Amino acid sequence: MLALGAEARTLPIPGLAEQALGFKQVEEALALRNRVLSNIEEAASTWDHDRRRRLLTFVFVGGGFAGVEAIAELEDMARAAVAKIPSVEQSDVHFVLVEGTRRILPELTEELSGYGLQQLRERDIDVRLSTFLTSCVDGHVVLSDGTEFDADTIVWTAGVKAAPVLADSDLPIEGRGRVTALPTLQVARDGAVVDGAWAAGDCAAVPDLTSQDPTATCAPTAQHAVRQAKVLADNLAATLAAGPDAPVELTSYRHENLGTVASLGIGKGVAHILGHNLRGLPAWTAHRGYHVYAMPTLNRKVRIMMDWLAAAVFLRDLASFGSVAAPGAAFAAAAEHDARLAQQRANGSGSARQSV
Numbered sequence: 001m002l003a004l005g006a007e008a009r010t011l012p013i014p015g016l017a018e019q020a021l022g023f024k025q026v027e028e029a030l031a032l033r034n035r036v037l038s039n040i041e042e043a044a045s046t047w048d049h050d051r052r053r054r055l056l057t058f059v060f061v062g063g064g065f066a067g068v069e070a071i072a073e074l075e076d077m078a079r080a081a082v083a084k085i086p087s088v089e090q091s092d093v094h095f096v097l098v099e100g101t102r103r104i105l106p107e108l109t110e111e112l113s114g115y116g117l118q119q120l121r122e123r124d125i126d127v128r129l130s131t132f133l134t135s136c137v138d139g140h141v142v143l144s145d146g147t148e149f150d151a152d153t154i155v156w157t158a159g160v161k162a163a164p165v166l167a168d169s170d171l172p173i174e175g176r177g178r179v180t181a182l183p184t185l186q187v188a189r190d191g192a193v194v195d196g197a198w199a200a201g202d203c204a205a206v207p208d209l210t211s212q213d214p215t216a217t218c219a220p221t222a223q224h225a226v227r228q229a230k231v232l233a234d235n236l237a238a239t240l241a242a243g244p245d246a247p248v249e250l251t252s253y254r255h256e257n258l259g260t261v262a263s264l265g266i267g268k269g270v271a272h273i274l275g276h277n278l279r280g281l282p283a284w285t286a287h288r289g290y291h292v293y294a295m296p297t298l299n300r301k302v303r304i305m306m307d308w309l310a311a312a313v314f315l316r317d318l319a320s321f322g323s324v325a326a327p328g329a330a331f332a333a334a335a336e337h338d339a340r341l342a343q344q345r346a347n348g349s350g351s352a353r354q355s356v
C-alpha cells in the first residue's frame, strides 16, 4: 500500500537549498513560527540597522494556498508580536511574496484571487507577481525584476512533487511522478491491475470521476487523501476476505469537491463554497469550521477547539521557542565549556576560573 505523500519541488536556484525553509512538514511550520518570533526579539535588542532589517525581512516564494496562507498568518502573528515591543516599529517588518505567474491563489476564481491580493497588499505585504527568485546566496535575495535585498527568512512554497522513491521502483509512474491507480485505488499499468499493489493520497494519480475530462486526476489535497484511504482500506479488506482469484466487488473512489477555503489570518479569509463566494469573517469561519470538521478523531477536534477558545480569550500565544530547532545545543555548549576547563586544569593553569 503506497501512501508516501509528496515533498517540496525545488529548482536549482543558487543558495536555495542552504538558506530556505520548506513548508510541507509540521516541524517546518513550527520552526517558522519560532523563527519569526525569535527574529523579532533579536531585532529588538540590536542597534545594527542592516542586521535589524535582515532579521525582520521574511520572503515567501510561491503564491498558491500554502504560500498565501502561511504569509498571511505569520504576518498577522508578527504584527501582534511587534505591537508588544516598543523598540520595534510595524514599519520595520517586511513581508514579501514572490509569485511567478500573474496571480495568486490560482485554485480560486479571478475575482476571489484579486480580493486575496488586495487584502495582502492593504496589509503592506509586498506581493510581486510575474516575478521569480533568481538567487539567495547567504540570504541575499535577487528577484527577476532586478530587486535585491537581504532576508534572514526565505520560505519555499512553490509546489510539491510525489515522493521521489517511487521513481526508483518498477511501479507504473505517470508524468508527474505519481503511481497510476484505478478509481478502486489498485495500482494499474495501462489499465491492467498490478497484483497486490494499492495507492492513495498525494503519491497516487487517481482518476477524478467527477470531472468532465476523462484524463483528470484528483488534486493533491487532504480532502482526497483521507477519503481515498477509507475506500482503499475497504477494498483491500474485501479482497483479502474473498481470497485469491475469487471475484470481489470493489468500490470506486468518487468525491465531488464542495469548495475551496483559505485563511488570511485571524478573522480574514476567502472561500468559494457550493458556488458561493465568501470573503472576510464568513470565509474565515467556514475555513475554521471545515478544518475542525475534517480533523480525524474527537480527541483532536476538541483539543484544537480548546486551543482556539483560549486564543479567543487570551489572544495569540506569542512565546517563542526558537531553540527547539536545536535541542542539544545548550547541552553541547555546557559540555564543551567543561571540557575546556578540564583541559586548562590539566595544563596546570591555576587561573582556569578567571580565564573563563
Ligand SMILES: Cc1cc2nc3c(=O)[nH]c(=O)nc-3n(C[C@H](O)[C@H](O)[C@H](O)COP(=O)(O)OP(=O)(O)OC[C@H]3O[C@@H](n4cnc5c(N)ncnc54)[C@H](O)[C@@H]3O)c2cc1C
Pocket (backbone or CB within 6 Å): 003, 004, 005, 006, 023, 024, 025, 066, 163, 165, 200, 201, 202, 203, 220, 221, 222, 223, 224, 225
Ligand atoms: C502548507 C500546506 C497546507 C495544506 N492545506 C491543505 C488544506 O487546507 N486542505 C487540504 O485538503 N489539503 C491541504 N494540504 C495538502 C495535504 O497536506 C496533503 O494533500 C495530504 O497531507 C496528503 O496526504 P498523504 O497521506 O498522501 O501524504 P502525507 O500526509 O505527506 O503523508 C505521507 C507520509 O509518508 C511518509 N513517507 C514518505 N516517504 C516514505 C518512505 N520512503 N518510507 C516510509 N514513509 C515515508 C512521510 O513521512 C509521511 O508521513 C496542504 C499541504 C500543505 C503543504
